[in-house]
Amino acid sequence: MGAPSFLAKVCAFKFLDGFLIIYPLYAVMFVDHGLTPWQVSATLIAWSTTAFALQIPAGLLADRWPRRWLLAGAQLVRAAGFLVWLLVPGFPGFLLGLTLWGVKSALTNGTFEALVYDELAEAGRPEDYARVIGRAQGLGFAAILLASGAAALAARFGYTPALIGSIAAGLAGAAAALALPRARRATTLGRGDYFGHLRRGFAYVVAHPAIPGVMAVLALSQAFGGGLEGFWPVFGREVGLANTEVAIFAAAIGASQAAGAALAHRLIRARQAVFSGLFLLTGAALGAAAGLFQAWTVALVCLVAAAFKVIDVNFDARLHHAIPSESRATLAAVRNFGGLTTMTLVLLAFGPLADATSYRSAFLAAAGALAAIGATRLVLVRR
16 A cells, blocks of 8 residues: 555544544533532543453454454444433433443554554554654644534534534544555464463563563553543633633644644654653643643643653654564553553542542642652653
8 A cells, every 4th residue: 555545544534533523522511511520530530441441352352353443343432422422411421421432442542553553564664653653643633623623613502513523523433444454464463362462462561671661651641641631621611711712722732732743753762861851841831730720821731732742652653663563452452551550540539639629739739740750750760
Protein backbone atom coordinates (compact mmCIF):
# COMPACT_ATOMS: atom_id res chain seq x y z
CA MET A 1 0.00 0.00 0.00
CA GLY A 2 1.34 3.43 -0.94
CA ALA A 3 2.44 5.76 1.84
CA PRO A 4 -0.03 8.60 1.00
CA SER A 5 -2.95 6.17 0.84
CA PHE A 6 -2.02 4.51 4.11
CA LEU A 7 -1.54 7.84 5.88
CA ALA A 8 -4.89 9.10 4.56
CA LYS A 9 -6.74 6.04 5.87
CA VAL A 10 -5.00 6.18 9.24
CA CYS A 11 -5.80 9.88 9.59
CA ALA A 12 -9.42 9.37 8.48
CA PHE A 13 -9.92 6.77 11.19
CA LYS A 14 -8.34 8.93 13.90
CA PHE A 15 -10.41 11.92 12.81
CA LEU A 16 -13.70 10.05 13.11
CA ASP A 17 -12.54 8.41 16.33
CA GLY A 18 -12.09 11.88 17.83
CA PHE A 19 -15.11 13.63 16.31
CA LEU A 20 -17.40 13.28 19.33
CA ILE A 21 -19.65 16.26 19.82
CA ILE A 22 -20.59 15.07 23.31
CA TYR A 23 -16.94 14.80 24.41
CA PRO A 24 -16.45 18.37 25.71
CA LEU A 25 -19.85 18.30 27.40
CA TYR A 26 -20.27 14.87 28.95
CA ALA A 27 -18.73 15.69 32.35
CA VAL A 28 -20.82 18.87 32.54
CA MET A 29 -23.86 16.81 31.50
CA PHE A 30 -23.19 14.48 34.42
CA VAL A 31 -23.05 17.44 36.83
CA ASP A 32 -26.22 18.96 35.38
CA HIS A 33 -28.03 15.66 35.99
CA GLY A 34 -27.13 15.86 39.68
CA LEU A 35 -24.04 13.65 39.93
CA THR A 36 -21.74 14.43 42.86
CA PRO A 37 -17.94 14.68 42.41
CA TRP A 38 -17.61 11.12 43.72
CA GLN A 39 -20.24 9.84 41.25
CA VAL A 40 -18.51 11.63 38.36
CA SER A 41 -15.26 10.02 39.44
CA ALA A 42 -17.01 6.63 39.78
CA THR A 43 -18.17 6.76 36.14
CA LEU A 44 -14.60 7.49 35.03
CA ILE A 45 -13.33 4.67 37.24
CA ALA A 46 -15.84 2.35 35.56
CA TRP A 47 -14.28 3.32 32.24
CA SER A 48 -10.69 2.85 33.40
CA THR A 49 -11.24 -0.41 35.29
CA THR A 50 -13.11 -1.93 32.35
CA ALA A 51 -10.37 -0.82 30.00
CA PHE A 52 -7.51 -2.22 32.07
CA ALA A 53 -9.38 -5.47 32.87
CA LEU A 54 -9.87 -6.12 29.15
CA GLN A 55 -6.64 -4.49 27.93
CA ILE A 56 -4.36 -7.53 27.85
CA PRO A 57 -7.00 -9.95 26.45
CA ALA A 58 -7.74 -7.36 23.77
CA GLY A 59 -4.03 -7.11 22.95
CA LEU A 60 -3.78 -10.86 22.61
CA LEU A 61 -6.79 -10.84 20.29
CA ALA A 62 -5.14 -8.12 18.21
CA ASP A 63 -2.06 -10.34 17.76
CA ARG A 64 -4.28 -13.16 16.51
CA TRP A 65 -7.21 -11.58 14.63
CA PRO A 66 -7.57 -8.84 12.01
CA ARG A 67 -6.99 -5.60 13.86
CA ARG A 68 -9.29 -3.55 11.66
CA TRP A 69 -12.28 -5.68 12.73
CA LEU A 70 -11.48 -5.07 16.38
CA LEU A 71 -11.22 -1.34 15.73
CA ALA A 72 -14.57 -1.32 13.91
CA GLY A 73 -16.28 -3.27 16.70
CA ALA A 74 -14.86 -0.86 19.25
CA GLN A 75 -16.49 2.09 17.50
CA LEU A 76 -19.88 0.38 17.53
CA VAL A 77 -19.62 -0.48 21.23
CA ARG A 78 -18.92 3.15 22.16
CA ALA A 79 -21.81 4.36 19.98
CA ALA A 80 -24.07 1.96 21.91
CA GLY A 81 -22.90 3.65 25.11
CA PHE A 82 -23.95 7.05 23.78
CA LEU A 83 -27.34 5.57 22.93
CA VAL A 84 -27.66 4.46 26.57
CA TRP A 85 -26.90 8.03 27.70
CA LEU A 86 -29.60 9.29 25.37
CA LEU A 87 -32.23 6.85 26.61
CA VAL A 88 -31.28 6.53 30.30
CA PRO A 89 -29.85 9.86 31.53
CA GLY A 90 -28.79 9.48 35.15
CA PHE A 91 -26.08 7.82 37.21
CA PRO A 92 -26.85 4.18 36.20
CA GLY A 93 -27.02 5.04 32.50
CA PHE A 94 -23.90 7.20 32.62
CA LEU A 95 -22.07 4.41 34.47
CA LEU A 96 -23.04 1.83 31.84
CA GLY A 97 -22.18 4.17 28.98
CA LEU A 98 -18.67 4.80 30.27
CA THR A 99 -18.25 1.07 30.91
CA LEU A 100 -18.95 0.46 27.22
CA TRP A 101 -16.50 3.26 26.43
CA GLY A 102 -13.96 1.31 28.49
CA VAL A 103 -14.54 -1.74 26.28
CA LYS A 104 -13.90 0.47 23.26
CA SER A 105 -10.67 1.79 24.77
CA ALA A 106 -9.40 -1.71 25.49
CA LEU A 107 -10.05 -2.82 21.92
CA THR A 108 -8.44 0.29 20.42
CA ASN A 109 -5.47 1.22 22.62
CA GLY A 110 -2.45 -0.71 21.46
CA THR A 111 -4.30 -2.30 18.55
CA PHE A 112 -4.26 0.83 16.42
CA GLU A 113 -0.61 1.63 17.17
CA ALA A 114 0.41 -1.97 16.46
CA LEU A 115 -1.37 -1.90 13.11
CA VAL A 116 0.34 1.33 12.11
CA TYR A 117 3.82 0.22 13.19
CA ASP A 118 3.64 -3.18 11.52
CA GLU A 119 2.40 -1.70 8.24
CA LEU A 120 5.28 0.78 8.26
CA ALA A 121 7.76 -1.97 9.17
CA GLU A 122 6.47 -4.14 6.32
CA ALA A 123 7.03 -1.21 3.98
CA GLY A 124 10.59 -0.81 5.33
CA ARG A 125 9.85 2.51 7.07
CA PRO A 126 9.61 1.81 10.83
CA GLU A 127 11.55 5.00 11.55
CA ASP A 128 8.52 6.97 10.30
CA TYR A 129 6.31 5.70 13.13
CA ALA A 130 6.68 8.71 15.46
CA ARG A 131 5.94 11.13 12.63
CA VAL A 132 2.95 9.15 11.29
CA ILE A 133 1.38 8.42 14.66
CA GLY A 134 1.98 12.00 15.74
CA ARG A 135 0.22 13.36 12.68
CA ALA A 136 -2.64 10.89 13.08
CA GLN A 137 -3.06 11.86 16.73
CA GLY A 138 -2.80 15.50 15.77
CA LEU A 139 -5.67 15.05 13.33
CA GLY A 140 -7.60 13.20 16.01
CA PHE A 141 -7.28 16.18 18.31
CA ALA A 142 -8.16 18.49 15.43
CA ALA A 143 -11.37 16.45 15.21
CA ILE A 144 -11.94 17.16 18.90
CA LEU A 145 -11.40 20.84 18.10
CA LEU A 146 -14.05 20.79 15.38
CA ALA A 147 -16.40 18.68 17.49
CA SER A 148 -16.01 21.19 20.31
CA GLY A 149 -17.04 23.97 17.95
CA ALA A 150 -20.10 21.94 17.02
CA ALA A 151 -20.74 21.31 20.72
CA ALA A 152 -20.73 25.04 21.42
CA LEU A 153 -23.63 25.36 18.99
CA ALA A 154 -25.39 22.18 20.10
CA ALA A 155 -25.22 23.19 23.78
CA ARG A 156 -27.92 25.77 23.14
CA PHE A 157 -30.38 22.95 22.38
CA GLY A 158 -29.43 20.58 25.21
CA TYR A 159 -27.40 17.40 25.08
CA THR A 160 -29.55 15.33 22.70
CA PRO A 161 -28.14 16.73 19.41
CA ALA A 162 -24.59 16.19 20.67
CA LEU A 163 -25.34 12.57 21.55
CA ILE A 164 -27.01 11.86 18.21
CA GLY A 165 -24.05 13.37 16.35
CA SER A 166 -21.61 11.27 18.40
CA ILE A 167 -23.54 8.07 17.60
CA ALA A 168 -23.33 8.92 13.89
CA ALA A 169 -19.58 9.52 14.21
CA GLY A 170 -19.21 6.06 15.78
CA LEU A 171 -20.93 4.42 12.82
CA ALA A 172 -18.72 6.33 10.38
CA GLY A 173 -15.63 5.44 12.44
CA ALA A 174 -16.48 1.74 12.17
CA ALA A 175 -16.62 2.08 8.38
CA ALA A 176 -13.27 3.91 8.36
CA ALA A 177 -11.72 1.13 10.47
CA LEU A 178 -12.76 -1.49 7.93
CA ALA A 179 -10.94 0.51 5.23
CA LEU A 180 -7.61 0.14 7.09
CA PRO A 181 -5.05 -2.46 5.93
CA ARG A 182 -5.47 -6.07 7.04
CA ALA A 183 -2.15 -6.06 8.95
CA ARG A 184 -1.14 -9.31 7.26
CA ARG A 185 1.85 -9.82 9.51
CA ALA A 186 -0.32 -9.80 12.60
CA THR A 187 -2.99 -12.17 11.27
CA THR A 188 -0.47 -14.89 10.53
CA LEU A 189 0.94 -14.95 14.07
CA GLY A 190 -0.02 -16.28 17.45
CA ARG A 191 -1.12 -19.85 16.88
CA GLY A 192 0.36 -20.83 20.23
CA ASP A 193 -1.65 -21.05 23.40
CA TYR A 194 -3.13 -17.92 24.99
CA PHE A 195 -1.16 -17.98 28.23
CA GLY A 196 2.03 -19.02 26.51
CA HIS A 197 1.83 -15.98 24.26
CA LEU A 198 1.19 -13.75 27.26
CA ARG A 199 4.03 -15.33 29.25
CA ARG A 200 6.50 -14.78 26.41
CA GLY A 201 5.43 -11.15 26.15
CA PHE A 202 5.94 -10.48 29.85
CA ALA A 203 9.28 -12.32 29.79
CA TYR A 204 10.46 -10.04 26.99
CA VAL A 205 9.47 -6.94 28.96
CA VAL A 206 11.30 -8.09 32.09
CA ALA A 207 14.44 -9.09 30.19
CA HIS A 208 14.73 -5.88 28.16
CA PRO A 209 16.76 -3.18 29.97
CA ALA A 210 14.82 -0.18 28.61
CA ILE A 211 11.19 -1.28 28.34
CA PRO A 212 10.16 -1.18 32.06
CA GLY A 213 11.34 2.43 32.41
CA VAL A 214 9.59 3.49 29.21
CA MET A 215 6.38 1.82 30.34
CA ALA A 216 6.59 3.54 33.72
CA VAL A 217 6.78 6.99 32.11
CA LEU A 218 3.88 6.13 29.78
CA ALA A 219 1.82 4.86 32.72
CA LEU A 220 2.30 8.08 34.69
CA SER A 221 1.59 10.29 31.68
CA GLN A 222 -1.52 8.30 30.80
CA ALA A 223 -2.71 8.25 34.41
CA PHE A 224 -2.59 12.00 34.92
CA GLY A 225 -3.15 13.13 31.33
CA GLY A 226 -6.02 10.73 30.69
CA GLY A 227 -7.42 10.79 34.22
CA LEU A 228 -7.62 14.56 34.47
CA GLU A 229 -8.85 14.96 30.90
CA GLY A 230 -12.36 13.99 31.96
CA PHE A 231 -12.32 16.75 34.59
CA TRP A 232 -11.03 19.61 32.41
CA PRO A 233 -14.59 20.69 31.46
CA VAL A 234 -15.45 20.71 35.17
CA PHE A 235 -12.40 22.93 35.75
CA GLY A 236 -13.84 25.32 33.15
CA ARG A 237 -17.24 25.30 34.83
CA GLU A 238 -15.69 25.86 38.27
CA VAL A 239 -13.78 28.98 37.12
CA GLY A 240 -16.99 30.48 35.76
CA LEU A 241 -17.35 29.36 32.12
CA ALA A 242 -20.81 28.79 30.68
CA ASN A 243 -21.58 25.57 28.73
CA THR A 244 -20.86 27.23 25.39
CA GLU A 245 -17.56 28.56 26.73
CA VAL A 246 -16.71 25.13 28.19
CA ALA A 247 -17.07 23.70 24.67
CA ILE A 248 -14.72 26.39 23.34
CA PHE A 249 -12.31 25.56 26.15
CA ALA A 250 -12.42 21.90 25.10
CA ALA A 251 -11.70 23.00 21.54
CA ALA A 252 -8.63 24.89 22.76
CA ILE A 253 -7.47 21.78 24.63
CA GLY A 254 -7.92 19.74 21.45
CA ALA A 255 -5.88 22.28 19.47
CA SER A 256 -3.12 22.19 22.08
CA GLN A 257 -3.06 18.39 22.09
CA ALA A 258 -2.99 18.34 18.29
CA ALA A 259 -0.01 20.68 18.25
CA GLY A 260 1.77 18.69 20.95
CA ALA A 261 1.24 15.38 19.16
CA ALA A 262 2.19 16.73 15.74
CA LEU A 263 5.41 18.36 16.97
CA ALA A 264 6.40 15.70 19.49
CA HIS A 265 8.70 13.83 17.06
CA ARG A 266 11.10 16.80 17.17
CA LEU A 267 12.12 15.62 20.65
CA ILE A 268 12.57 11.99 19.62
CA ARG A 269 16.28 12.09 20.52
CA ALA A 270 15.91 14.17 23.70
CA ARG A 271 17.36 12.81 26.92
CA GLN A 272 15.36 11.52 29.88
CA ALA A 273 16.09 14.69 31.87
CA VAL A 274 14.14 16.75 29.32
CA PHE A 275 10.97 14.75 29.88
CA SER A 276 11.48 14.68 33.65
CA GLY A 277 11.68 18.46 33.53
CA LEU A 278 8.51 18.48 31.43
CA PHE A 279 6.70 16.57 34.20
CA LEU A 280 7.91 19.16 36.70
CA LEU A 281 6.80 22.09 34.54
CA THR A 282 3.44 20.44 33.92
CA GLY A 283 2.86 20.20 37.66
CA ALA A 284 3.88 23.84 38.11
CA ALA A 285 1.50 25.01 35.36
CA LEU A 286 -1.43 23.04 36.79
CA GLY A 287 -0.60 24.31 40.27
CA ALA A 288 -0.66 27.89 39.03
CA ALA A 289 -3.98 27.32 37.25
CA ALA A 290 -5.64 25.76 40.28
CA GLY A 291 -4.05 28.23 42.69
CA LEU A 292 -5.23 31.33 40.84
CA PHE A 293 -8.46 29.60 39.69
CA GLN A 294 -9.68 32.33 37.34
CA ALA A 295 -11.19 32.05 33.88
CA TRP A 296 -7.98 32.95 32.05
CA THR A 297 -6.09 30.09 33.74
CA VAL A 298 -7.72 27.64 31.33
CA ALA A 299 -4.85 28.66 29.02
CA LEU A 300 -2.43 27.00 31.45
CA VAL A 301 -4.54 23.84 31.35
CA CYS A 302 -4.14 23.79 27.56
CA LEU A 303 -0.36 23.83 28.00
CA VAL A 304 -0.62 20.93 30.45
CA ALA A 305 -2.66 18.88 27.98
CA ALA A 306 -0.14 19.56 25.19
CA ALA A 307 2.80 18.52 27.38
CA PHE A 308 1.23 15.14 28.10
CA LYS A 309 0.89 14.48 24.37
CA VAL A 310 4.56 15.32 23.76
CA ILE A 311 5.52 12.75 26.40
CA ASP A 312 3.07 10.11 25.13
CA VAL A 313 4.16 10.22 21.49
CA ASN A 314 7.87 10.11 22.24
CA PHE A 315 7.76 7.26 24.72
CA ASP A 316 5.22 5.32 22.65
CA ALA A 317 7.68 5.45 19.74
CA ARG A 318 10.53 4.30 22.00
CA LEU A 319 8.43 1.38 23.17
CA HIS A 320 7.47 0.21 19.67
CA HIS A 321 11.08 0.39 18.49
CA ALA A 322 12.01 -1.97 21.33
CA ILE A 323 9.37 -4.72 21.00
CA PRO A 324 9.01 -7.55 18.46
CA SER A 325 6.22 -7.65 15.91
CA GLU A 326 4.76 -10.98 17.01
CA SER A 327 3.95 -9.55 20.45
CA ARG A 328 3.44 -5.92 19.50
CA ALA A 329 -0.25 -5.55 20.32
CA THR A 330 0.10 -7.67 23.45
CA LEU A 331 2.98 -5.60 24.83
CA ALA A 332 1.24 -2.37 23.84
CA ALA A 333 -1.73 -3.70 25.82
CA VAL A 334 0.56 -4.35 28.81
CA ARG A 335 1.68 -0.73 28.53
CA ASN A 336 -1.93 0.48 28.56
CA PHE A 337 -2.77 -1.92 31.38
CA GLY A 338 -0.15 -0.23 33.54
CA GLY A 339 -1.39 3.22 32.56
CA LEU A 340 -5.03 2.42 33.24
CA THR A 341 -4.21 0.81 36.58
CA THR A 342 -2.32 3.94 37.64
CA MET A 343 -5.11 6.13 36.25
CA THR A 344 -7.67 4.28 38.36
CA LEU A 345 -5.62 5.02 41.47
CA VAL A 346 -5.50 8.70 40.48
CA LEU A 347 -9.29 8.78 40.01
CA LEU A 348 -9.86 6.93 43.30
CA ALA A 349 -7.94 9.73 45.01
CA PHE A 350 -9.25 12.68 42.96
CA GLY A 351 -13.00 12.04 43.27
CA PRO A 352 -13.21 11.51 47.05
CA LEU A 353 -10.83 14.43 47.66
CA ALA A 354 -12.98 16.74 45.51
CA ASP A 355 -16.08 15.43 47.31
CA ALA A 356 -14.58 16.07 50.74
CA THR A 357 -13.04 19.46 49.93
CA SER A 358 -13.47 20.97 46.46
CA TYR A 359 -12.47 20.43 42.85
CA ARG A 360 -9.91 23.18 43.28
CA SER A 361 -8.16 21.31 46.11
CA ALA A 362 -8.15 18.11 44.07
CA PHE A 363 -6.50 19.86 41.11
CA LEU A 364 -3.90 21.36 43.46
CA ALA A 365 -3.14 17.91 44.85
CA ALA A 366 -2.72 16.51 41.32
CA ALA A 367 -0.35 19.36 40.50
CA GLY A 368 1.74 18.61 43.56
CA ALA A 369 1.94 14.94 42.63
CA LEU A 370 3.08 15.77 39.09
CA ALA A 371 5.74 18.18 40.32
CA ALA A 372 6.98 15.58 42.81
CA ILE A 373 7.21 12.94 40.08
CA GLY A 374 9.18 15.28 37.84
CA ALA A 375 11.57 16.32 40.61
CA THR A 376 12.14 12.70 41.67
CA ARG A 377 12.84 11.59 38.13
CA LEU A 378 15.30 14.44 37.65
CA VAL A 379 17.24 13.32 40.71
CA LEU A 380 17.20 9.67 39.59
CA VAL A 381 18.30 10.53 36.05
CA ARG A 382 21.23 12.61 37.31
CA ARG A 383 22.34 9.75 39.52
